[in-house]
Amino acid sequence: MPTPDLFPVRLSLEVAGLALALVLPVGVVLAWLQAHRRLAFRTAVDALILLPLVLPPSVVGYLLVIVLGREGPLGRALEALFDLRLIFTPAAAVLAAAIVALPLLVKTVQPAIEAVPAELEDVGRTLGLSPLFLFLRVTLPSSWRGMLAGVVLAFARALGEFGATLMFAGDIPKRTETMPLAIYAAYQVGNDRAAMFYVAVLVALSLLVVLLAARLSPRGLRT
Amino acid sequence: MTIPVLEAEFSLQAEEFALQVNLRLESGVLVLFGPSGSGKTLTLQALAGLRRPGSGHIRLFGQALLDVEARIEVPSHRRRIGYVPQHDSLFPFTDVQHNVRFGLTRARRRSERDSVPDLMERLGIAHLARSRPGSLSGGERRRVALARALAVQPRLLLLDEPFAGIDRPGRERLRAVLMEMLRERRVPTVVVTHDREEALQMGDRLVPYTRGATGQAREPGEVLASEAAHDMEGV
Numbered sequence: 001m002p003t004p005d006l007f008p009v010r011l012s013l014e015v016a017g018l019a020l021a022l023v024l025p026v027g028v029v030l031a032w033l034q035a036h037r038r039l040a041f042r043t044a045v046d047a048l049i050l051l052p053l054v055l056p057p058s059v060v061g062y063l064l065v066i067v068l069g070r071e072g073p074l075g076r077a078l079e080a081l082f083d084l085r086l087i088f089t090p091a092a093a094v095l096a097a098a099i100v101a102l103p104l105l106v107k108t109v110q111p112a113i114e115a116v117p118a119e120l121e122d123v124g125r126t127l128g129l130s131p132l133f134l135f136l137r138v139t140l141p142s143s144w145r146g147m148l149a150g151v152v153l154a155f156a157r158a159l160g161e162f163g164a165t166l167m168f169a170g171d172i173p174k175r176t177e178t179m180p181l182a183i184y185a186a187y188q189v190g191n192d193r194a195a196m197f198y199v200a201v202l203v204a205l206s207l208l209v210v211l212l213a214a215r216l217s218p219r220g221l222r223t
Numbered sequence: 224m225t226i227p228v229l230e231a232e233f234s235l236q237a238e239e240f241a242l243q244v245n246l247r248l249e250s251g252v253l254v255l256f257g258p259s260g261s262g263k264t265l266t267l268q269a270l271a272g273l274r275r276p277g278s279g280h281i282r283l284f285g286q287a288l289l290d291v292e293a294r295i296e297v298p299s300h301r302r303r304i305g306y307v308p309q310h311d312s313l314f315p316f317t318d319v320q321h322n323v324r325f326g327l328t329r330a331r332r333r334s335e336r337d338s339v340p341d342l343m344e345r346l347g348i349a350h351l352a353r354s355r356p357g358s359l360s361g362g363e364r365r366r367v368a369l370a371r372a373l374a375v376q377p378r379l380l381l382l383d384e385p386f387a388g389i390d391r392p393g394r395e396r397l398r399a400v401l402m403e404m405l406r407e408r409r410v411p412t413v414v415v416t417h418d419r420e421e422a423l424q425m426g427d428r429l430v431p432y433t434r435g436a437t438g439q440a441r442e443p444g445e446v447l448a449s450e451a452a453h454d455m456e457g458v
Binding site: 125134138 | 368
């Protein structure tokens, strides 16, 4: 019996890792801005951040195709300017995963930042810390558990992304076929052995993630 | 004419009232005295640059830290004003020693004339250098917070109820040490208190606060005597 193809496992980990690297700086900055009420249209921005969490992934995927596909305005611009085509590439899978992971990251990191006592930050400021150093030396060490919980959850969400990836990156074996896509593909052709293998890997990884997040989170996720 | 240490005249819209402040400190210790909720803490926060007044100006040794009309606002981290809030806010993720050194730049931390060990010795916290803030008593925490604010050699020190929550003997000891250090180091200080005895013992000048407004600055004894007389009439 042939051993299951390990390519989807590797691709999934790479896609989720890159998506996280993409979403982490953006997400933490957004969470910080929201926590400190620094944005105009705060509620509107909040709604926009949450949208990918609420929308069906197929809608997110469809929107990505419309905007970044070969006929989309941004897709055309990228192709004309940089000879870059995103759709049906592993990069597209990364982008799809990043977009659905963002709300989970922001919504976990924001309360962690909000929970840092204002007086700690006040004292840090009067001790001469500029905003950037205040974040690195006071906010981050005071809230790293919550932040890490957000990172872990975002990684898990990116790892499990299916709908948006299928529409925007397609299911191309050995190219864009992540584990969730490989499960569906294997199931369709009756390859239970392969499906079971990816299912087991994903269940194990997800379990690990949930346990880790529960341990890190001071409250909320802990039962 | 000498330049005063601090001149502040500003108004600030708080949630419950509009704060109107008019302060002047020539040297030594200025006490802001009044009941809680009269805007004393807000005043300190505005001086430190943590709250933004709607109008007015703040000058420290003649330098404008804030001038709303001229659109000048020196950010908090560039003011070199030490601030010890009422609720000690030691950084819980590091030990006492690192708390005290928190505001020192790397160059200062390495320099020969490192005053931190002496500072910690004087404040009686040298033996706690490696302790975590969570394991300290209220009085010890306050001493660490004071050491941390003094370590950066602030141009002005702001203390919010510095002895609240410490028992009487401990309070008197700490007050004596602190006053001595402030005199030696010539750190001009603004102290918030609602305690008469503390106001009398610490202040060179006293500004009475009533709900949201400052009164005329006078000798502490004068103000408290007239207040006492006023209270007597009320009885």
